[in-house]
Amino acid sequence: MTVSLNVTNATVFTPSNVLVQPVNLALRAGRAFTILGETGSGKSLLTQAIMGTLPDGLIANGEAILDGNTLDLANPSGHRAFWGRKISILPQEPWLALDPTMRAGAQIAEGHRYVGGMTALRARAQARNDLMALDVADAEGKLPGELSGGMAQRVAFAAATTGGARIVIADEPTKGLDIARRDDVIALLMKEIEAGGTVLTITHDLALARQMGGDVAVMLNGRIVEQGETASVLADPAHAYTRRLIAADPENWHKTATRPAIPRDPILTARSLAKRRGGKHLFEALDVDIAAGEIVGVTGPSGSGKSTLGDILLGLLPPDTGSVNRPKAIARTRYQKLYQDPPSAFPAKIRIGTGLDDLIRLHRLDSTRIAPLMDRLHLSQTLLKRLPTEVSGGELQRFALLRALILDPVFLFADEPTSRLDLITQQETIQLLTELAREQNCAVLIVSHDPAIIEHTCDRRLDISRGTSSTGTVPHSHVNFSAVRHIW
Incomplete structure (x- = not known):
């Protein structure tokens, strides 16, 4: 079996700090290679060094042999000729990779035309076929800002593979996707491997x-601490960190004790909610009551209306019919949201610390609360000087949680709040979120594609799944609102 990409002594550093220690990797045609590790461990920096796309101020050393072509990682200008044709990347944040002013179908067609060499007519047809194969055909005429996180990820995948590159670097390709969609993406990646790619x-x-x-x-702290066949490493890990990583999988969590059913005044009620989007009926005749301090999970396949429901409850989106009521004595700023894609919730040109300072001044908050929360969320003070684009997706999501918590929310809609976090940080963040919710008597509505997170965290579950009405003819959402302990 030939080596399609051989990386030798790849390092990433600044003039004062080594971020990625020397790494050696051999990627073979027809075989997958996966890098596991926590947020900030250097995984993305390593692949950026291979691609030649490191941010300004970071330096790479080492060598990569790409199908017989030697690439000097210290001189990334020579990498560009291979982008899209030999090697391509599916980025961690699809919205940052897609042109916000260009419709999805046109972006994919552009790749087929200018990288793949197709005619304009054939490129448009192939783009349509790509979207159909990914089950997002209705995304063709939409702008990236009109797409859900899962849809944007699939559009970005289609755009990344238009040039025929046989080596694909997929950075967190399944985040924010339900199990069915995750399996679809895995199947697509496996097709590349089965066809002789890597x-x-x-x-x-x-x-x-x-x-x-x-x-x-x-990978841990910029080092490869364990490497081998996937089945062997995950079945019998040799390194303590690998064992800790496996233990942090939600499937292995202990069930959080649910609180006894004590009558409480609701901090939010909704009656007879209905919503259609894109010609599809998401839900109808939906009643919701959420009490102070309770934690409710929302599950359902991609596109079923989970995020839409949360936006309606917050007043960010009007329902087609129905009403939402919140106690008038509670300030609207205490109804908060954690977005699925934190880059869309932060101004790109304002440093994180500056944004937090502005929030403190605007709402006359206690600035001394920031440092303790940063410690609990494992955020370094040095990150406050960076722009949102200069921190990892996981770090930015934790800043989003911090920003919501300092407003003392009574209701927090958490839309896939840990989809960008590694397993260990995810477990710690969920534990912190639930602890603070209990301490502050804050209700939390959590959307997650991972049923294990809902099972082990929530008091109740609201399940939104595609179904049929009682007549069996009108498609709509079947909504099941139940106590978690009665489900599993």
């Missing part, structure tokens, strides 16, 4: 690593 996947999803198979490397 996929280098960066992930914190153990299920993805197991399904991809092949080889795995576990």
